[in-house]
Amino acid sequence: xxxxxxxxxxxxxxxxxxxxxxxxxxxxxxxxxxxxxxxxxxxxxxxxxxxxxxxxxxxxxxxxxxxxxxxxx
Amino acid sequence: xxxxxxxxxxxxxxxxxxxxxxxxxxxxxxxxxxxxxxxxxxxxxxxxxxxxxxxxxxxxxxxxxxxxxxxxxxxxxxxxxxxxxxxxxxxxxxxxxxxxxxxxxxxxxxxxxxxxxxxxxxxxxxxxxxxxxxxxxxxxxxxxxxxxxxxxxxxxxxxxxxxxxxxxxxxxxxxxxxxxxxxxxxxxxxxxxxxxxxxxxxxxxxxxxxxxxxxxxxxxxxxxxxxxxxxxxxxxxxxxxxxxxxxxxxxxxxxxxxxxxxxxxxxxxxxxxxxxxxxxxxxxxxxxxxxxxxxxxxxxxxxxxxxxxxxxxxxxxxxxxxxxxxxxxxxxxxxxxxxxxxxxxxxxxxxxxxxxxxxxxxxxxxxxxxxxxxxxxxxxxxxxxxxxxxxxxxxxxxxxxxxx
Numbered sequence: 001x002x003x004x005x006x007x008x009x010x011x012x013x014x015x016x017x018x019x020x021x022x023x024x025x026x027x028x029x030x031x032x033x034x035x036x037x038x039x040x041x042x043x044x045x046x047x048x049x050x051x052x053x054x055x056x057x058x059x060x061x062x063x064x065x066x067x068x069x070x071x072x073x
Numbered sequence: 074x075x076x077x078x079x080x081x082x083x084x085x086x087x088x089x090x091x092x093x094x095x096x097x098x099x100x101x102x103x104x105x106x107x108x109x110x111x112x113x114x115x116x117x118x119x120x121x122x123x124x125x126x127x128x129x130x131x132x133x134x135x136x137x138x139x140x141x142x143x144x145x146x147x148x149x150x151x152x153x154x155x156x157x158x159x160x161x162x163x164x165x166x167x168x169x170x171x172x173x174x175x176x177x178x179x180x181x182x183x184x185x186x187x188x189x190x191x192x193x194x195x196x197x198x199x200x201x202x203x204x205x206x207x208x209x210x211x212x213x214x215x216x217x218x219x220x221x222x223x224x225x226x227x228x229x230x231x232x233x234x235x236x237x238x239x240x241x242x243x244x245x246x247x248x249x250x251x252x253x254x255x256x257x258x259x260x261x262x263x264x265x266x267x268x269x270x271x272x273x274x275x276x277x278x279x280x281x282x283x284x285x286x287x288x289x290x291x292x293x294x295x296x297x298x299x300x301x302x303x304x305x306x307x308x309x310x311x312x313x314x315x316x317x318x319x320x321x322x323x324x325x326x327x328x329x330x331x332x333x334x335x336x337x338x339x340x341x342x343x344x345x346x347x348x349x350x351x352x353x354x355x356x357x358x359x360x361x362x363x364x365x366x367x368x369x370x371x372x373x374x375x376x377x378x379x380x381x382x383x384x385x386x387x388x389x390x391x392x393x394x395x396x397x398x399x400x401x402x403x404x405x406x407x408x409x410x411x412x413x414x415x416x417x418x419x420x421x422x423x424x425x426x427x428x429x430x431x432x433x434x435x436x437x438x439x440x441x442x443x444x445x446x447x448x449x450x451x452x453x454x455x456x457x458x459x460x461x462x463x464x465x466x467x468x469x470x471x472x473x474x475x476x477x
Contacts, residue, residue, distance in 0.1 A: 013141070015420040018185050023408065033184045034425065057408055059416050060137065 004070040005043035009036045013062040024054025082375050089115040092123040094252045097455035108388035124252050127381040133389040140417030143168045152364035155254045158261040163304035178290045182283050185425040198225050199437045207441050210472030215322045215465050223317040232282035249315045249460045268306035313423050316358050319462030323356040326466045329447045337404050339439045348404040349432045357387025357413035358460045386412045445470040
């Protein structure tokens with residue numbers, strides 16, 4: 001079993017900066033007003049670095065990446 | 074300068090003399106210089122007797138935490154004896170849950186996608202302004218570009234005549250340049266009066282402008298009342314003008330002084346979006362305020378109801394927790410982290426527009442001015458102002474612009 005990353009977003013903390021999607025457009029999704037829609041998304045294989053980068057860009061620290069066994073999510 | 078006594082609950086060890094309005098005066102790069110000075114001399118959270126007496130927070134981590142606790146660190150005027158403006162500026166002078174409702178009204182308009190639709194129009198405005206000065210061989214950036222550009226965009230957003238520009242700029246200056254609460258209150262009232270006249274027109278003939286949106290929108294199922302409309306409209310004006318002008322002026326002054334950095338943008342304009350974030354990082358202008366809503370302790374410090382706290386967002390960009398080598402300016406920096414747009418529920422609603430404005434200005438600037446510099450003998454003086462800005466930035470370029 002290989003390991004995959006899952007996006008966890010604390011939506012009570014997200015305030016719509018949209019920096020995640022600015023910095024990692026292939027990983028993150030936001031709604032019309034810039035609030036994250038990515039909670040629970042599986043990070044596409046090969047884009048792990050981009051995902052980490054986008055998560056770090058969040059000024060609120062609202063994004064965490066969780067490692068899961070692939071298939072379990 | 075109003076010097077006040079220190080309240081009894083403030084320990085002497087936490088008192089540090091800091092005047093945020095005058096701190097930039099005499100600095101070349103106040104954000105960086107003042108951050109370094111406070112790191113060396115001041116506690117992480119301290120009390121200054123200046124400007125009516127208030128606390129100062131200079132670390133990013135504290136700002137993020139406190140902004141997230143509006144029930145303790147409130148934006149509402151009822152706890153702040155220095156912000157009794159009429160109308161109250163919305164949504165900045167409100168707390169959740171009402172704040173979220175006001176914010177929806179603004180958020181829909183200033184949504185990233187909606188702002189991107191304005192790009193062509195914004196570029197046209199920028200091009201027009203720069204075309205008009207290109208052949209002059211130089212300009213005073215603050216008044217000729219920095220001020221004109223955002224107010225032209227504002228007047229388009231509210232669909233108001235361009236000739237109102239002068240009157241409005243004067244009121245905006247009174248608000249940002251005066252730390253005196255009464256002077257500021259008067260400016261707010263003057264702006265509200267102007268905005269009121271626009272609302273009266275929109276009620277009769279609604280359009281697609283942002284004020285018509287306010288007229289049409291609702292607050293918890295009822296229409297906004299007049300005070301609320303005017304509070305939203307006035308804030309829109311105050312928030313979008315001086316801040317953008319100041320940041321742009323600081324950025325252009327920085328690039329004029331650092332031709333090797335500017336050359337990177339000229340050689341590779343694709344670098345501009347990334348560079349904008351790094352340039353914004355070092356050019357913060359605004360210091361938001363909160364008031365303590367009840368007696369409480371934070372990190373062992375005793376706060377009393379009504380204590381005012383200023384957050385030095387422009388200095389937080391130099392917090393090593395946010396950026397390694399924070400004092401180095403690197404236009405290719407992988408991630409330029411900063412809080413100049415704040416954080417938490419009150420995060421600047423105009424941040425998406427502001428980023429577009431600055432990016433387009435630079436994209437159009439590099440097309441016309443492959444080289445420019447400060448006018449020989451001129452000095453960029455920082456203003457005494459609640460929004461940190463250069464007084465004037467005198468520039469020169471080879472006359473004939475790109476053609477020469």
